Amino acid sequence: MNRIIRPMEDRDLVACIAFWRDTDGLVLREESDCPEALGRFLQRNHGLSFVAEEEGVIVGAVLCGHDGRRAYLYHLAVRPDHRRTRCATALIDTVWLVLKAEGITRCHAYVRSRNLTAMQFWDRCEAELRRDIDVLSFCLDKSETAAQAGPFITQLRSQGVGSWWMPY
Numbered sequence: 361m362n363r364i365i366r367p368m369e370d371r372d373l374v375a376c377i378a379f380w381r382d383t384d385g386l387v388l389r390e391e392s393d394c395p396e397a398l399g400r401f402l403q404r405n406h407g408l409s410f411v412a413e414e415e416g417v418i419v420g421a422v423l424c425g426h427d428g429r430r431a432y433l434y435h436l437a438v439r440p441d442h443r444r445t446r447c448a449t450a451l452i453d454t455v456w457l458v459l460k461a462e463g464i465t466r467c468h469a470y471v472r473s474r475n476l477t478a479m480q481f482w483d484r485c486e487a488e489l490r491r492d493i494d495v496l497s498f499c500l501d502k503s504e505t506a507a508q509a510g511p512f513i514t515q516l517r518s519q520g521v522g523s524w525w526m527p528y
């Protein structure tokens with residue numbers, strides 16, 4: 361195995377997107393996961409996203425960005441035939457190094473509910489599963505995902521969440 365971890369570049373995006381599309385457990389969105397949008401992401405977060413490459417082929421990838429306070433990880437994935445070889449670990453170790461060098465000490469990862477493999481991986485990384493936070497998404501282009509939005513307060517109350525509950 362001759363694996364290298366290197367920063368993701370614009371020229372990698374088409375291959376990365378195809379690879380992520382083929383990967384179970386990830387959610388890709390047309391508007392934010394096209395080459396143009398991801399190119400902007402790489403430019404704004406220069407040197408924080410990485411690929412694992414073997415013999416010129418991308419076998420793993422992760423996107424990372426930060427806002428000066430917290431970092432966020434997206435689309436961590438390893439090709440099925442390269443899993444359990446510490447490829448994701450190598451990607452994440454590299455991300456931690458560059459984040460620390462930028463003075464960022466906390467990073468959040470979004471994991472699709474019931475993605476057991478991802479949870480097993482993050483557990484091994486000693487991640488803290490936050491049960492005190494709900495993630496709220498706002499769609500600024502109302503035509504896009506209006507159908508997915510819903511009266512979640514009603515749903516929460518029916519689950520026994522009291523009127524003191526408020527998003528933060």
Ligand SMILES: CC(C)(COP(=O)(O)OP(=O)(O)OC[C@H]1O[C@@H](n2cnc3c(N)ncnc32)[C@H](O)[C@@H]1OP(=O)(O)O)[C@@H](O)C(=O)NCCC(=O)NCCS
Nearest residue numbers: 385436437438443444445446447448449477478480481484
């Ligand atoms: C999650 C994923 C990135 C892990 O990649 P990986 O390169 O196989 O992970 P590593 O080899 O670095 O695993 C490190 C440790 O995590 C744990 N782990 C990883 N995959 C596991 C699995 N399928 N079952 C149990 N434990 C697992 C193990 O403790 C492992 O160490 P070990 O092999 O010595 O037991 C990979 O399975 C993947 O691409 N999944 C599909 C995409 C996805 O769900 N991404 C997560 C988005 S947050």
